[in-house]
Amino acid sequence: MTTFRQIVALTRLSMRRLMFTRFMFSNLLLASLPVIMLVVIAVSMKLGNMSGPGLPDLHQGLERMLRFFYLHFIIFFVATVSGFAIVRQDLDDRTLHYIVLAPVKRWAVTISKFIAFWILSAAILLASYWATYLSACLIVAGPSATVRDLFGEAGWFGNLVRESCVIVLALTTYGAIGMAMGSVFKSLVFAPILWVWEATLPWLPAGLKLLALSHYFQSMLPVKVTEKQRMLEILADPASLTLSLTVLACVTAISIAIALLVNLWRECAYIEEQA
Numbered sequence: 001m002t003t004f005r006q007i008v009a010l011t012r013l014s015m016r017r018l019m020f021t022r023f024m025f026s027n028l029l030l031a032s033l034p035v036i037m038l039v040v041i042a043v044s045m046k047l048g049n050m051s052g053p054g055l056p057d058l059h060q061g062l063e064r065m066l067r068f069f070y071l072h073f074i075i076f077f078v079a080t081v082s083g084f085a086i087v088r089q090d091l092d093d094r095t096l097h098y099i100v101l102a103p104v105k106r107w108a109v110t111i112s113k114f115i116a117f118w119i120l121s122a123a124i125l126l127a128s129y130w131a132t133y134l135s136a137c138l139i140v141a142g143p144s145a146t147v148r149d150l151f152g153e154a155g156w157f158g159n160l161v162r163e164s165c166v167i168v169l170a171l172t173t174y175g176a177i178g179m180a181m182g183s184v185f186k187s188l189v190f191a192p193i194l195w196v197w198e199a200t201l202p203w204l205p206a207g208l209k210l211l212a213l214s215h216y217f218q219s220m221l222p223v224k225v226t227e228k229q230r231m232l233e234i235l236a237d238p239a240s241l242t243l244s245l246t247v248l249a250c251v252t253a254i255s256i257a258i259a260l261l262v263n264l265w266r267e268c269a270y271i272e273e274q275a
Helices: 002-019 022-047 055-093 096-101 106-140 143-151 156-184 190-199 213-220 241-274
Strands: none
Touching (some): 002 022, 002 106, 022 055, 022 106, 055 106, 055 156, 106 143, 106 156, 106 241, 143 156, 156 190, 156 213, 156 241, 190 213, 213 241
């Protein structure tokens, strides 16, 4: 129980600290881009007296935005950059030893920082995605049609919930990788390399797709791509839900374990250097 209370206290402390960093400001800016784009498009349409797309076309547009803009860009960079800063910030500022001097287990410090990052980033990303959907539907169809689209025959609310779960899973996995890389490297040199690999998913041979995390995120989305869209999206058959969850859980667990072990070693080396 004492360890649990320490984790809760450290999580609150880490959340307060993360809220006022340049990384969190960057996250807010990235997450607000889709809503800003929709507002600009809506104003342009109003000024040009143009009619908006129907709900089916709007759904397809939002799905493409989720697959390419959110998963491949916003979520990736929010998770990896913020995950990188979880431990690296304290290492660079030489403030980690102040926390460790307290009667707190070392692994609890890292886990608390990861939980704080996860809560704040998940709140920002989910708010952004739901605001994007609601803004688009309200602009195109109005309040009544939006309510029917969510809870009526279309039942789009269920799709949004499942897509939100995929967003959280992507945030968790990429964030864990970022935290592990932040424990090993002093710069974000790994991020563009990993991004190029993940972004090349549409052009990878079927066998290599299994080595890209984005393949599993794409496979878990509720709306499957059409045959016409396969040339631009997933060329191979989607992975099963069981395989996707297993792979993502393993990658996340291994990344967190690496971060814990490396941070323990780093701190021992730091103490030895001071002696």
